[in-house]
Amino acid sequence: SFASVVYENSIEVENVRAKFCENPDLIIDFLEEGLLPVIIDPEANSASKLKPVVMVDATMSKTKPKTVPFNPEFLIGLGPGFEAGVNADAVVETKRGLDLGKVYYRGTAAINTGIPGEVCGYSSERLLRSRASGTFLPHRDIGDLVEAGDVIGRVNNTEIRASIRGMIRGLIYPGLEVKENEKIGDIDPRGSRASINTISDRARAVGGGVLEAIMHRYFKKGKR
Secondary structure (H helix, E strand, O other), rough: HHHHHHHEEEEEOOEEEEEEEEOOOHHHHHHHOOOEEEOOOOOOOHHHHHHHOOOOOOOOOOOOOOOOOOOOOOOEEEEEOOOOOOOEEEOOOOOOOOOOOOOEEOEEEEOOOOOOOOOEOOHHHHHHEOOOOEEEEEEOOOOOEEEOOOOOEOOOOOOEEEOEEEEEEEEOOOOOOOOOEEEEEEEEHHHHHHHOOOOOOOOOHHHHHHHHHHHHHHHHHHOO
């Protein structure tokens, strides 16, 4: 994930290199160098200065989105919480299934059920959750193959164990504070057939939906 740049300064995913940009004034310079700038801007204040034509709200908080101090020409919202024609111009489905990546120009994405989509028949079992509140200390790393029952890490003195066998696909960084039952990672049941060096099938489908919405808005009928 490009979000890892905040901790690692730079990262490359599928031949796209991202770099942490501490000063929003340097965003354009980064782009001209062929780098994807990643900034920390929870209130989206930089949008007012950059004035992007297209803005994608990918917070995926699954609730009503926060109001940002800028109204882009075209706003795309990902997942529940957005309604096309009301608080977004287009909405992309993020729930696994036949409609994953579908673009809505009216209406909303599927409601949040709180149940993760299935992968190889596993749903909630894929998730790694904290069993207590405290500081997370990992014992394993992303890419490790694990068996059901293996200790993945601890929150204070409470162990976090894998429910299924597979490959650790996601894991939060060491030393982060978590709450009880908070998601701290996930296991891909495809095991060695999974890959940590590419974006996920779900992310690729959602990204394709975003591109479709942009093309529909600005390139339909052969006009730019």
